[in-house]
Amino acid sequence: MSVLWTEDQKKVIDTRGHNLLVSAAAGSGKTAVLVERILSLITDPEHPVDVDRLLVTTFTKAAAGEMKERIGKALGERLQKEPDNEWLKKQETLVSRAQITTIHGFCLYVIRNYFHTIDLNPNFRIADEGEMRLLKQDTAEEILEEAFEENSPSFIRFAESYGSGNRGSGLAEMILTLYEYAVASPQPAVWLKGCAAMYDLKEGASWSDFPGADVLLEALRTVAEDCLGQIRAARRIASSPFGPAAYDEALQADELQLRALTDSPRIETFEERLLSLAWKRLPSKRAKSMADADEELCGRVKDIRDQVKEALKSLVKQYFQLPGELVMEHMRKTRENVETYVGLTLAFMERLEEKKRKKNILDFSDQEHLALRILTKEDENGMLAATEVADLFADYFEEIMVDEYQDSNRVQEAILDSICKSRQGKSNRFMVGDVKQSIYRFRQAEPGLFLDKYTRYQDGKEGMRIDLHQNFRSRVQVLEPVNEVFGRIMCRELGGIEYDDAAALKAGASYPENDACGAQILLLKQEEWEEYRQECGWTKQEAEAHMIAAGIRKMLEVDKLQIWDKGKQRPADLGDIVILLRTMSGWSETFVRVLQDEGIAASAQSREGYFKTMEVETLLAYLRVLDNPTQEIPLAAAMHGMLGGFSSEEMAKIKGAFPEDGYVRACERYRQEGPEEALKEKLCGFFARVNQYRSRAAYTSIHELLWQIVTETGYTDEVRALPGGEQRAANVQMLLQKAQDYEKISYHGLFHFVRYIEKLQKYQVDFGEADLSDGGGEAVRIMSIHHSKGLEFPVVFVAGMGKSFNRQDSRSKVVLHNTYGIGLDYVDLEERMKRPVLLKQMIRRQNLLDHLGEELRVLYVAMTRAKEKLILTGMAKEKLLQEEGAEENEKLMFLSLSGAGCALEWILKGMDARSRSLTKTVVSLKEILTCAVQEETKNALSRDELERMVWYGKRDENVSGRIEEKLSWKYPYDLSGKTKQKYTVTELKKLRMQDASDAAEELYPAADPEIVPLIPQFIESTKEMTGAARGTVYHTVMECMDFSGITRLPQVEDRLSRLEASGRLTKEELKSINRKDLLTFAKSSLSERMQRAKEEGHLFKEQPFVIGLPGVEAGCPETEEPVLIQGIIDAFFYEGDEVVVVDYKTDRVSSPEELKDRYRTQLVYYEKALRMLTGKKVKERIIYSFALGKEIQV
Incomplete structure (x- = not known):
């Protein structure tokens, strides 16, 4: 059956001879239209095109594979109708080698075919993420180490200004941040060198001399114009029936001065008018003129006026606290630090490039940049011009087609520009996407590329724009609330596009009537959660998950929801339901656990936390024991895990038999002297296997060794038998694969692999769990909104809507922007003061708006995934829950949008006050709590009792009372959720040394000065x-x-x-x-003592520990709860019935006192740990200094 294309879809398929931008809204059949256009090009009766002369780039490999499959299938169907068509036969054979691929796939094609033009070794390989993260970190630290040794005044000033801790901690991260941002530019080095230009100001410069003056003035006017709009709205309320008409005189005066503010031609004028604003007093409510005024309308006008005042005060705090000349002077004086920062980053780039070429590896960004180097060269003006290779591609490809164009970056755009036919006076670019779904800003996606063409192509002169807004996915009951909300909250300033009638989704799918379908909001009141949280012990996430569980049961068991599937209605099941989350970390595991506890099958693939999964942690602990069997914590973990099989009781018996010994020594003694034969045999068997695998490790690859361990012990089968077993088994196999990959790229052997994993964990490189996604099945799926993009589901819960937006990027010590460059703080080391420079404030504001725009687009993606039923859930304070929504056709003001703290605020303010398409329900947490406990105790209660206790129905007070009695216990440690529970010794040492920490910044932070420490810590150790x-x-x-x-x-x-x-x-x-350092140590009395202890079996090296101390004793007085402290002791040994602890130091110092002062706290914690672990007195704390060549008693 032939497809009935809409008029707009037919235009997309048939248009030729133009650069074409297709704005394809969610569910508009974008992929089908793209495939049909490709088919129409290769089967055009007049000008057919070979399929391999089309370049089609997609966002993912899966999308490229699906597109090739669709094209091949369509060609096959046509060949069945025309079996003698030689052209179709040729196309069918060409599909497999056609350039239908990701942009990185095309870049690799270019590199592999033209590597010789850039003198690249063709035997390169693609480095994995972990390898590159470690290489970059090591290189950044190398560059800084050399800079410290060089000790130039400019670098030392930079390090004093922005570094902290030992040797300028944080500077390496600054370099990596700038590098990652720079490589999103087609010419990273050029962009970096241009960053200092914004600080290029002469002495005595004023506002008008600032290179970004026009941009700043436009931003200031935007705020002023929004304030003017707010005042005009207040005037309309005041003049409405029963409105406070007496307020109009003051409001009119407000409007006049704000109009003047918006008309300011220069920043100086704006500043003068802003600082001279005067606000007339509003008449008293007791005045005669206010007799008929409605109190609620009075309150609304006053609230609007107060918001306007606060917004304008915020501008003063951000930009005009200091005279313009002083603001410019701070910028000018910061230039040297910017130049130093750029110089370090350029040196890092050069060194990293050298290392990558030496290893012959490419990383993710190299694929784009090397392809660009092959396709372009700099002309005499420093601009990119096409090479002969680019001309070859331009001649060859008849059309260049880009899917998901809204997520392209500037490097990709430069690559595709270089190979299009524009130089030949022809138009052959086809771009399709939806800027409303641009959600990859964190990958440097540039939606501005799409928006620029969206505007320029509107009149058809430079190119054509076709809009596809008919949605063939969702019911009209789902689309109406989407249009209702986004019509009020998405605008050009926030989101990049005006959500008008042209952008609104039009229903194109046909569904039978079903009143149970549509959209709703389920809400929890935060105040009620705070009232009950000590009774139930639920976190906010757990409370919301329980609400969703109750909603799912109601939907399936009570409402008996029917969905339309393959032309008929059928009962919905768990596999039809998806829960979408903005972030998986800390949420997905909670939701899976809660739903499973309530008897609802659920699954989620985590994109992080791989190393924390039980099955992987156990294996890594076992490897650490094989590497070094004297480590007590890995040994305990390996013994207690599946590879050891020791119960907690058995492990306690071992330690209890020899309480004076450490656990390693206790195990050794128990094997010889233990009272229980069965336990002795079990211990001997465990250590025999350990020693067997340790022996193999000397000549076996790490991959082979791991395979032998999991095969011979049956470990994979054991983890597969646990809940979520297939995922666990896949995670184990993934570790084996990572071991094999590691040995291909780096050192061999167990020792180096263990250190590699430790570094990955240190730098928080996480692989994410193995991917087992295979569709629905009989379980609720939980996934991130990003992962859901391009997918559709019958029933969608969008959860966590009350979660605050993450604004961490805008609070960093360095902020970056493609146009404005680098924003740093001005630091006056003599006055010990720092404050953000003007450019940093501007970038902060722009980045915040860009971030909020992305959050808006993420929300749009989430709300357009549902086919039949959409449920938004969240928790908020009562004040927000009482929002009545917007009036008909009323757009929310920019200030209201940009000031929102969470997505739920946008929705509640943006929904129609009289909406019937989006219903709002505040759910009783007490009823959910009763229902949840009922589910967990259903074996003890009758079925009849349970059925009466669903939160949406009647509740049995007697049963509820029985349950609530069991919930009366209150958790006594309320602060524990706010206090970090685990510290390293180094962290505690820093807590002792630092008197204060930085205060949290405001949403729009004022440019207030901060105090710089008199002597930065790294200077003390230079x-x-x-x-x-x-x-x-x-x-x-x-x-x-x-x-x-x-x-x-x-x-x-x-x-x-x-x-x-x-x-x-x-x-x-x-x-x-x-070598002399080691010889000196070998001849020392300390070495002799350690050798004697070793011969007696009383020497222990690299001993990890975790101990608990009261918060006050650990330096955390804000909590009474025990705090865990972890660390690694270099060495300790027994002499008689006492212990000696040893710490090695390579610090270059001139006297023992320096080391004593620096590390006394550390040694004190080691002493406490050993006293607790061994039960013995520590008689000596020794630092051995290699720089001084002697031992130091502490």
């Missing part, structure tokens, strides 16, 4: 001549090297060579070791 990397190498040597019998340097060299041969050290690491 005498160090080696970095953290060298310290790590020394610690590895001290852990692994045998010092017995060493008296001469050749013996040291021989032992180091053994470490290299075993894979513990690399050649590069060996070069950083001073």
Whole structure:
């Protein structure tokens, strides 16, 4: 059956000879239209085009594969009708090699075919994310280490201004942030070098000299115009029946001065008028003129006026607290720091490039940039011009088609521009997308590219624009509330496009009537949650998940929802339901657990938390034991996990038999002297397997070793038998794959793999759980809104609508913008003061608006996924829940939109006050609580009792009373949710050293000065001549090297060579070791004492620990709860019945006192840990200093 295309769809399919932009709204059949256009091009009766002469780029590999499959299938169907058509046969064979791919797939095609033009080794490989993250981190630290050694005055000023902690902590992250932003530009180095130009101001400069003056003035006027609109709205209310007409005199005066403000021709004029604003007093409510005024209308006018005053005060705080000349002076004086920052980043880029070429690897951004280098060159004006290779592609491709164009970036645009036929005077670009669904700003997507053409192509001169707004996905009952809300909240200033009649979704799908379908909002009152949270122990997320669980039961069991599927109605099931979340972290696991507790099957694929899954943690702990069996925490984890099989009771018996020993020693002694034979045998068997695998590790690849462990122990089968077993088994297989990948790219062996994983965890590189997504099944699916893009589902819950927007980016020490460049703080080290410069304030504001625009588009994506039923859920305070919504055809003011704290605020303010298409229900948490407990205790209560207790129906007070008695216990540690529960020793040391922390910034922070510490911490330690990397190498040597019998340097060299041969050290690491340092230690009295302890089995190295201390004792007085402290002790040993703790330091110092002052706190915590773990007295705390060549008693 042939498809009946709409007129607009037919225009998209048939238009030729123009650059064409298709604005395709959600559910408009974009992919089908794109495929049909491709088919029409290759089967055009007059000018047919070979399919391999089309370049079609899609956003994902899956989309490209699906498109190839659709085209191949369509060609096959036509061949069945025309079996002798040779042209169709040729196209069918060409489809497999056609350039229907992702932009990165095309870039790799260009690189692999023209690598010689940029002198690239063709045997390159694509580095994985973990490898690149570590390489970048190491390179940034290298660059900084060299800068500290060079000690130039400009760098030291930069480091003093923006660094913190030891050796300028945070500077490496600043470099990486700027680098990642710069590579989104077609010419990163050019963009970076241009950033300082915004600070290029002469002495005595004024507002008019500021390069961004026009942009700033426009932003100021936007706020003023919105304030003017608000005052005009207040005047309309005042003049309405029973309105406060007596207010109009003051409001009219407000309007006059705001009109003058919006007409300001220069910033100086705007500043003068802003600072001279005067607000007339409103008449008293007791005045005769106010006799007939409605109190509610009076309140609305006053609220609007107060909002306007606050908005204008905010402008003063942001931009006009200081004279313009001083603002410019701060900018001018910050230029040197910007230049230093740019210089460090350029040096980092160059060094990273060298390392990548040496390793012959490419990262994600290299694929685009190397392709661009092949296709373009800089002309005499520094602009990009096409190369001969680009001309070859331009001649070859008849049309360049881009799917999801709204998510393209500037580098991709430059690549496609270079190979189009515009240089030949022809138009052959086809772009399709929906700017309302541009949600990849964090990947440097540039929706402005789409919006620019959306405006320019409107008149048909430079190109054609066709809008597809008919939605073939959703019921009209779902589309109406989407249009209702976004018609009020999406505008050009926030979201990038005016949501007018042209942008509104038009229903194109045909559904039978069903009153149970449509859209609704389910809300929880925060005040009620606060009242009941100690009784129920629920977090906000858990409360919302319980509400959704109750809603699902009502929908399926009471309402018996029917959905339209394959031409007929059928009962909805769990597989039809999807819960969408803005962020999965901290939410998805909670929702899965709560729904499962309530008897509702649910699943979610986590994009993070891989290393925290039980099955992976257990395996990694076992590997750490194989690497170093003296580590107590990994040993305990391995024993208690599936690979050990020891119960908590058995482990307690082992420790209880030898309470004076550490756990490793207790296990050793129990195997020899333990009272229970069965437990002794179990321990012996466990350690026999450990020793067997340790022996294999010397000659077995890590991938092979892991495979042997999981196969021989049956580990994979065991985890598969647990809840969520298939996901767990897939995670185990993923670890094996990662081990295999690692050995292809880096050092071999267990030791290095364990260190690699530790670094990934340190730098928070997370693979995300293995992907097992295979459609619905009989379970509710929970996924992120981003993951849902392009998909559709019968029933959609959009949850977490009350979650506050994340504005962390705007509060960073450095903010970045494509046009404005770099925003830093002005820092006066002499006066110990810092404040954001004008440019930083501007970038902050623009980035905040861009972020809110993205949040608006994310909301649009979420609300357009549902086919039949859409439910929005969230928790908010009563004041917000009482929002009545907007009047008919009323647009929300820009100030109201930009000041919103969460998506729920937009929805409640944007929905029609008299809406019937979007209903709002505030659900009783007490009723949900009763229902939830009923579900968990249903085995103890009768079915009849349960059926009377659903929150949407009648409730049995007797049963409720029985349940509420069990909920009377109150959790005594309310602060624990606000206090960090686990600290490293280093963190606690910093807490002791710092008297104060930075205050949280406001949404629109004022440019108030901050105090800079008199002596930055890193300056105190600038005498160090080696970095953290060298310290790590020394610690590895001290852990692994045998010092017995060493008296001469050749013996040291021989032992180091053994470490290299075993894979513990690399050649590069060996070069950083001073052999005399090790010989001096080997001859020391401390080394002799440690050797004696080793011979007696009383020496322990690299000992991890976790202990609990009262908050006050741990330096956290805000909580009475125990705080966990974790760390690793370099070495400790027994002498008699007492313990000696040793810490190695490579710091370059001039006296022992420096080390004592710096590390006393650390050693104190080590002493406490050892006292608790061993039950013995610590008689000595020793630092061994390699710089001083001696031991130091602390």
